[in-house]
Amino acid sequence: MNCPEIRKILYPSPEKCPLTLETSKALEHLRDCVECQEHFRAQTEWSETFKEKLGSEVVPERLQTEILKEIDRRPSSKPHSPLWPVRKRRLLIAALVVSVVGAWVFHWWPSRQLFRTVFEDHARYLQAQSQVNSSNPEELESWFRDKTDFAVRVPALDSAQLLGGRLCFLKGRKAALVFYRKGGRTVSLFQLNGRGVSLAALKQAEFDGSSFWRMSFQGYSLAAFEQRGVVYVVVSDLREGELLNLASAIQVKSRGY
Numbered sequence: 001m002n003c004p005e006i007r008k009i010l011y012p013s014p015e016k017c018p019l020t021l022e023t024s025k026a027l028e029h030l031r032d033c034v035e036c037q038e039h040f041r042a043q044t045e046w047s048e049t050f051k052e053k054l055g056s057e058v059v060p061e062r063l064q065t066e067i068l069k070e071i072d073r074r075p076s077s078k079p080h081s082p083l084w085p086v087r088k089r090r091l092l093i094a095a096l097v098v099s100v101v102g103a104w105v106f107h108w109w110p111s112r113q114l115f116r117t118v119f120e121d122h123a124r125y126l127q128a129q130s131q132v133n134s135s136n137p138e139e140l141e142s143w144f145r146d147k148t149d150f151a152v153r154v155p156a157l158d159s160a161q162l163l164g165g166r167l168c169f170l171k172g173r174k175a176a177l178v179f180y181r182k183g184g185r186t187v188s189l190f191q192l193n194g195r196g197v198s199l200a201a202l203k204q205a206e207f208d209g210s211s212f213w214r215m216s217f218q219g220y221s222l223a224a225f226e227q228r229g230v231v232y233v234v235v236s237d238l239r240e241g242e243l244l245n246l247a248s249a250i251q252v253k254s255r256g257y
């Protein structure tokens, strides 16, 4: 049996799949196959995030009411049994849900994956491996000039030491990465062109009167915001409050340019 066959047997997940003669063989394969493990891990994360989004944002009651009103307004062309409008409503609502799910899959999911790679790059350059070492913001900004299609900002922070910067690629997008050190921890500040990036794929949070987008992964946290078409992402394993304090300082400075 190959991986696609194994995944079909274990669908929708190793915990929820129907028990058949092939199940134990498939589970045996799963124990040793990193690709299949990753496949189911990604599936679980997808459905959890989706449930979260569906529960909190998608198809609000007001929207449902609007749709039902819209359906009522449409003149019914053919007289049908009294059951028909109910069925029709259900179909229309189902169609709406499908379109919202579609929007989520095609718009939010790629962004979610993009932010996952932000964590990977933070972990990859955890020793602040810079292409240019400097604690001078102007020097770093001029190093980034002509290397990106947006102006890279390097805020000087009172509470963190500036170390240097480098370029990196996030799902094929060029990003600027600036390193700071705070309390012995590396803090990564990513900046990338915000075109096509949906911050709504993350959780919204308020801090100090400002709005941020949050996500955590494997012990790291990020706080993101957008400023003049550029997405700023601050990543570290600092405590929640410290990270948001830094993100807030960076947001204030980035506004001042």
Ligand SMILES: [Zn+2]
Binding pocket: 002, 003, 006, 029, 033, 034, 035, 036
């Ligand atoms: Zn496999």
